[in-house]
Every structure is written in C-alpha cells, then in structure tokens.
Amino acid sequence: GAGVSQSPSNKVTEKGKDVELRCDPISGHTALYWYRQSLGQGLEFLIYFQGNSAPDKSGLPSDRFSAERTGGSVSTLTIQRTQQEDSAVYLCASSLPLTGGGAEGGRAKNIQYFGAGTRLSVL
Amino acid sequence: KQEVTQIPAALSVPEGENLVLNCSFTDSAIYNLQWFRQDPGKGLTSLLLIQSSQREQTSGRLNASLDKSSGRSTLYIAASQPGDSATYLCAVRKNNAGNMLTFGGGTRLMVKP
Numbered sequence: 001g002a003g004v005s006q007s008p009s010n011k012v013t014e015k016g017k018d019v020e021l022r023c024d025p026i027s028g029h030t031a032l033y034w035y036r037q038s039l040g041q042g043l044e045f046l047i048y049f050q051g052n053s054a055p056d057k058s059g060l061p062s063d064r065f066s067a068e069r070t071g072g073s074v075s076t077l078t079i080q081r082t083q084q085e086d087s088a089v090y091l092c093a094s095s096l097p098l099t100g101g102g103a104e105g106g107r108a109k110n111i112q113y114f115g116a117g118t119r120l121s122v123l
Numbered sequence: 124k125q126e127v128t129q130i131p132a133a134l135s136v137p138e139g140e141n142l143v144l145n146c147s148f149t150d151s152a153i154y155n156l157q158w159f160r161q162d163p164g165k166g167l168t169s170l171l172l173i174q175s176s177q178r179e180q181t182s183g184r185l186n187a188s189l190d191k192s193s194g195r196s197t198l199y200i201a202a203s204q205p206g207d208s209a210t211y212l213c214a215v216r217k218n219n220a221g222n223m224l225t226f227g228g229g230t231r232l233m234v235k236p
Contacts, residue, residue, distance in 0.1 A: 004166070033223060043212065045223030056223065091166060110155055110174075110216070112224065114166040 025094030
C-alpha cells in the first residue's frame with residue numbers, strides 16, 4: 001500500500017472491555033513497531049516485530065497488552081480489560097528489513113514510516 | 124536507560140525567521156537519530172535521518188546536525204513559514220538489531236504569519 005494504515009482511527013470503549021487495534025504496514029516492510037503516545041508521557045515504545053516474531057516486547061506495560069502478527073503483514077494489538085490509563089494514541093510504524101544493503105524506491109531501510117494512529121478513549 | 128530531551132518545549136516565531144530546535148540524549152552509543160514532524164491528529168512524518176557516522180543531513184530548508192560524542196542534535200529551519208507549524212520530535216535508535224526508537228518530548232512550533 002501507499003502507507004501504513006491503522007484502524008479504527010478512533011475507539012471509545014468502556015472500562016473493562018477488550019479492544020483490538022489493527023495495523024497494516026507498507027507492503028514489503030518486514031519490521032513493524034507499536035508505540036503509544038499519552039498526554040504527559042510522550043511517545044513510548046511497546047513492541048517490535050521482525051516478520052511474525054517479536055524479539056522485543058520490553059515496552060508492553062502489563063500482561064493485559066498483547067500483539068500478534070500474521071503472514072508477516074497485518075498486526076493486531078489487543079488490550080484486555082481496558083483501564084482509563086490506557087487512553088492514548090496508539091501508533092504503528094513499519095520499515096524495510098534492517099539488514100542487507102540498498103534502498104527501495106527511495107525509502108531508506110532505517111526509516112520508520114508511521115500510520116496516523118488509533119485514538120483510544122476508555123470511559 | 125536512554126533519555127532524550129528536547130528544548131524548548133514550545134516556540135513561537137514570526138514568519139521568515141531562522142530557528143534551531145535542540146535534542147540531547149544521555150547514551151551516545153546510538154545507531155542513528157531521526158527527526159520527525161507531527162501535525163495535530165496525524166501520525167509522524169520522517170524529516171531527516173542521520174547515521175551515527177554522519178555529522179549532518181540536509182533537506183530543503185531543513186538541516187540536522189549530530190554530535191554523537193556530546194549527545195546532541197540540532198534541527199535548523201531556515202526562513203520559517205506558517206506551514207512549518209507542527210510538533211517536531213527527535214528519536215534515537217540504539218543499535219541496528221531492530222531496537223525501538225526512544226523519543227524526546229517534542230518541540231511545539233508555531234510560525235505566525
């Protein structure tokens with residue numbers, strides 16, 4: 001696709017409900033990242049995928065948060081039993097493989113390209 | 124733990140001024156540093172990426188410098204325009220093994236016509 005696509009763009013949920021956020025990366029990007037942007041917290045890393053595996057989950061704030069990626073493409077971030085402090089904008093980014101040389105269509109391999117985010121509001 | 128700080132947090136300038144945004148990081152063992160722009164309600168747009176072996180990168184009216192040993196980067200914007208109004212974020216990557224970006228808190232820039 002032309003860019004990283006995230007859905008839904010906005011999500012309002014009640015405390016205690018589960019939510020799923022979706023990220024569709026740029027075609028051919030094997031690296032995928034989830035970040036969270038909260039008021040007063042800035043942008044913080046959640047999890048990183050290389051292909052379907054997640055070598056770095058160090059940013060997930062609790063065991064209520066999980067993510068998966070299938071087919072080396074779409075990723076889903078799931079938040080169980082949502083709390084009000086989970087309210088934030090959840091951003092997804094993708095990049096070309098981090099090893100190997102060359103650029104593709106002008107997109108340097110180290111640059112992360114971000115989606116517009118999902119704004120989650122937990123009431 | 125890497126910490127990234129951006130100064131100032133907010134900046135308001137008249138159109139046409141040249142300006143400098145500052146970014147500092149505590150761990151100089153970085154792989155690269157990236158400057159982003161974020162417009163309200165939108166995602167991040169990459170502006171410039173500087174590899175750890177580089178000293179600066181330029182794109183149009185933007186120039187980013189990197190002094191890895193002192194843990195500093197600056198983003199220079201020449202002849203600012205109202206369309207430059209946005210939040211500017213710097214982020215560092217620790218190594219090339221796919222680790223995450225660590226972001227600064229951003230500088231919110233307003234360029235007045």
